[in-house]
Amino acid sequence: MRYMATYDLMETMRNTNQWLGASALAMASYPAFGMVPHPMFNLMAAWGEVTERSFARMVAKPDWNLHSVVGADGQDHLVEVETEVERPFGDLIRFHVLGREEMKRRVLLVAPMSGHYATLLRSTVQSLLEDCEVWVTDWHNARDIPVSTGKFDVEDYTLYLADFMKHLGSDLHVIAVCQPVPLTLAATAYLAGEDPKSQPKSLTLVGGPVDPDAAPTEVTDFGRRVTMGQLEETVIQQVGAKYAGCGRMVYPGLLQLQSFMSMNAEKHGKAFYEQMMRVARGEAQEHDKHNRFYDEYLAVMDMTAEFYLSTVERIFKGREIAQNIFTIEGKPVDIGAITSVAVKTVEGSKDDISAPGQCIAALDLLTGLPEEKKASHVEEGAGHYGIFAGKSWRNNIRPLVMDFIDANSGLVPTRGTGKKKRKAPQKKA
Structure with a gap:
């Protein structure tokens, strides 16, 4: 192959x-x-x-198609997509709402790099833009990246996230969806050890495989059934001369789509x-x-071979995040070093990709974090897609996430409205 x-x-x-x-x-x-x-x-x-x-x-990157947002003044405000940090394998983009006073909530939405483009989170972004300043990780299609650019594996991915967080500053709330959940947790732990002042205020982990063995699914079973050698021989391919990434070894998006559809x-x-x-x-x-x-759903992108293989080997087979033995360039990343970042997990009771139990396992790893800074939610009847983009997200999960952000921003939570108020100063006796 x-x-x-x-x-x-x-x-x-x-x-x-x-x-x-x-x-x-x-x-x-x-x-x-x-x-x-x-x-x-x-x-x-x-x-x-x-x-x-x-x-x-299948070969076209979708547009964001987010043209305007209704502000608190009742007027439509145009939305511009701006590239704030440009990197070879992925950019940090911002959705700038023109003519609107800057919102207090600053949110980094970490998009999956699992075969689909970041535009998969379009409806999630749209729902957050109403009352948040939103940044998104916009990953690039590996077939368009020249071989001379070098490798990109799970360690590089984690360092990208850490750099994006440092760029945005500590007054930030991070929401990671699906695949990047364990690596976002690792990036936060990396900052806790290397640059504590750059850690975000809160971390919301939505339906990700922190501990794949906590609740096995067809996805995790597949990772157990095949050896790394078999996987490399059967799914890794070399980009053809038609694209800028000619010669790069990739896990093709078309193969990933076939896997998605067959489920x-x-x-x-x-x-x-x-x-x-x-x-x-x-x-x-x-x-x-x-x-x-x-x-x-049909718009898919290629992943670098080293990213795909290292994800399977280190996150699923080796369970390095689940066992808190993940390393970056040989240096241990201790999840227990997170002591001030509030962490909330969100799972769907009918999630057949990251089943309930896989994501909440993150809370047990946060041994240095006070219990009052930990939270979890299981959405009854919600599947994988629904917990970040469907009715369950809009009606139930999003208000809870907004409350969690506000509670860890010095803001008073106002359930269901998405609005926020500053805490009233305490009167001195």
């Missing part, structure tokens, strides 16, 4: 399916066929439209069939629920 031809062959198969969809749509929509009103042509065109769109989205194959198959029928009946829209979800 570790050959350039394999990577190009996989891309050729994707491109062929996109071409077949476009050809079917063009042929079945040929005006002359209107003289033969047969439903076959509608179905063929519908299949072509859904197929072309789906396979085209719920029947559900996805039904969704695409129903969408095809809606298109055939003329009921589908450009931005309907199906297209909004799958335009994002």
Whole structure:
């Protein structure tokens, strides 16, 4: 598998399916066929439209499409996406709300680097922008990064996070979603040892594998079943000459997408069939629920081989975070060194990727943190996606997270409103 031809062959198969969809749509929509009103042509065109769109989205980075936010003054304020720190493997970007007084809450949202772009958190960002200043880690597609740039593994990822936190200063609240949860915890511990004044005020860990063995899932079982040698031989490929990262060894996003889809194959198959029928009946829209979800879900990016393999070996197999034996450049990172950062874990009771128990394990590692600075929440009925972007996030989890941030910012929590008030000064006797 570790050959350039394999990577190009996989891309050729994707491109062929996109071409077949476009050809079917063009042929079945040929005006002359209107003289033969047969439903076959509608179905063929519908299949072509859904197929072309789906396979085209797999190689395109989605736009953020966050154009404006309604401020407290009732007016729409335009949103600009600004690159604040530029790095080879990922940038720190800010969502600047124009014409609005700067908000007291400053939030760094750590996006997953697990096959999807940071835009997967679009709705999360939108919900936070209402009353927070928001920064996001915007990871780059490994296929577009030249080999001369060097490696990028879990240690480099952790150092990126530590640098981003130092850049933003200590008046910061960090929210990590899914894959980066254990490494965000490690980055905070790294700062506790190297630069304590740069630690954030709070850390919210949402559905991440701090201890994968605490509640095994199909994802963790896969990591146990295969050896590192088998994994490297079967999933690592070399980027083809079409891209700037030619020659770089990667875990292709298309393989990761295949893995995602296979976990719920029947559900996805039904969704695409129903969408095809809606298109055939003329009921589908450009931005309907199906297209909004799958335009994002199908857009995948490659990860560097060393990042993917070191994640499996050190986070899942070796459980270095879970056992508090993680190191950076040979130097131990002690999670127990975190003594002042408030930490909250959030899990979904129906999460089939990071099952309940995997994330809350972080609290047991925080041996130097007072109990009053620890919190946890399990959202009943919520799956993995729902705990950071769905109804459960909007209605239940987000208000709790805002309260947690306020409680650790010298602000008075006001449950459910997202608003905040400064604590009243105590009168002297």
